[in-house]
Amino acid sequence: MDTSMFDLTGKVALVTGASRGIGEAIALAYSRFGARLVLASRKLEALEAVRKNIEAQNAKAICVPTHVGSLEALSELIEKTMDEYGRLDVLVNNAGIVPATGPPEDVDEQLWNKIMDVNLKGSFFLANSAAEAMRGNGGGSIINVSTYATRRPTPGLGVYIMSKAAVDMMTKVLAQEWTGAGIRVNGIAPGLIRTSITKTLWENEKAREAVESKVPIGRIGEPDDISGAAVFLASDASKYISGETILVDGGLAIGLSPV
Numbered sequence: 199m200d201t202s203m204f205d206l207t208g209k210v211a212l213v214t215g216a217s218r219g220i221g222e223a224i225a226l227a228y229s230r231f232g233a234r235l236v237l238a239s240r241k242l243e244a245l246e247a248v249r250k251n252i253e254a255q256n257a258k259a260i261c262v263p264t265h266v267g268s269l270e271a272l273s274e275l276i277e278k279t280m281d282e283y284g285r286l287d288v289l290v291n292n293a294g295i296v297p298a299t300g301p302p303e304d305v306d307e308q309l310w311n312k313i314m315d316v317n318l319k320g321s322f323f324l325a326n327s328a329a330e331a332m333r334g335n336g337g338g339s340i341i342n343v344s345t346y347a348t349r350r351p352t353p354g355l356g357v358y359i360m361s362k363a364a365v366d367m368m369t370k371v372l373a374q375e376w377t378g379a380g381i382r383v384n385g386i387a388p389g390l391i392r393t394s395i396t397k398t399l400w401e402n403e404k405a406r407e408a409v410e411s412k413v414p415i416g417r418i419g420e421p422d423d424i425s426g427a428a429v430f431l432a433s434d435a436s437k438y439i440s441g442e443t444i445l446v447d448g449g450l451a452i453g454l455s456p457v
């Protein structure tokens with residue numbers, strides 16, 4: 199087997215939400231496989247800390263503070279990527295917010311817009327600009343991060359899950375439109391991963407044990423558990439895959455039972 203099929207040397211990868219959690223883990227993995235990175239999220243200081251860790255692996259990264267809900271900020275993000283590297287090969291639409299929304303009747307327009315702007319609108323328009331840049335070098339790979347919960351909703355998180363279900367469909371729509379131009383579009387649907395957004399599920403032992411009893415693999419996921427799928431989908435190892443969203447959830451979705 200040709201192990202170099204996972205190599206990302208020479209590729210430029212842009213990761214949103216790269217300042218912590220899953221995005222940070224993906225960015226670090228990409229740098230280990232040879233990619234040069236563009237790190238985007240709102241807070242520069244947190245991005246700089248990730249950049250230092252990437253440089254410690256003898257790789258290169260730039261930080262671009264970006265609010266992904268702002269189309270102007272997204273244009274600047276692509277502009278800075280092209281100014282620095284002159285190409286873009288991989289986009290990971292990972293930045294996301296998971297506010298508890300409560301029952302559907304409690305959701306107001308402001309909360310709806312906030313969730314949709316960051317999780318769906320930002321990913322769509324960034325994919326559009328990224329695809330334009332990727333066409334300049336003959337293609338690329340776009341990876342959209344959604345959630346296992348699109349398979350079956352979790353109470354109280356309805357609008358979040360709806361936004362991610364739309365992301366899953368966006369993956370298929372964009373794959374249908376762009377795969378012929380050499381741009382593969384795929385998704386990753388994480389299960390329960392130990393990051394700031396799931397803190398209440400793992401910060402005390404009782405809560406963690408309750409969650410872990412529902413995960414067939416027997417533990418909550420770590421951010422780096424997502425990295426393998428992210429490297430695979432960015433690399434030539436997945437060159438015949440487009441339009442697919444891969445569950446990386448320790449078997450959680452398959453184990454979900456209505457009773």
Ligand SMILES: NC(=O)c1ccc[n+]([C@@H]2O[C@H](COP(=O)([O-])OP(=O)(O)OC[C@H]3O[C@@H](n4cnc5c(N)ncnc54)[C@H](OP(=O)(O)O)[C@@H]3O)[C@@H](O)[C@H]2O)c1
Binds near residue numbers: 217244296344345389
């Ligand atoms: N953790 C899980 O169990 C889990 C499960 C399923 C799916 N996911 C998905 O995985 C992705 C990453 O989540 P995570 O668990 O790693 O969460 P996290 O630790 O809270 O990280 C979220 C990242 O997104 C950035 N971000 C938030 N709002 C942003 C905005 N408006 N513009 C730009 N960046 C923004 C944050 O940085 P700043 O605050 O600096 O902006 C941070 O880097 C999300 O799409 C989430 O829905 C997570």
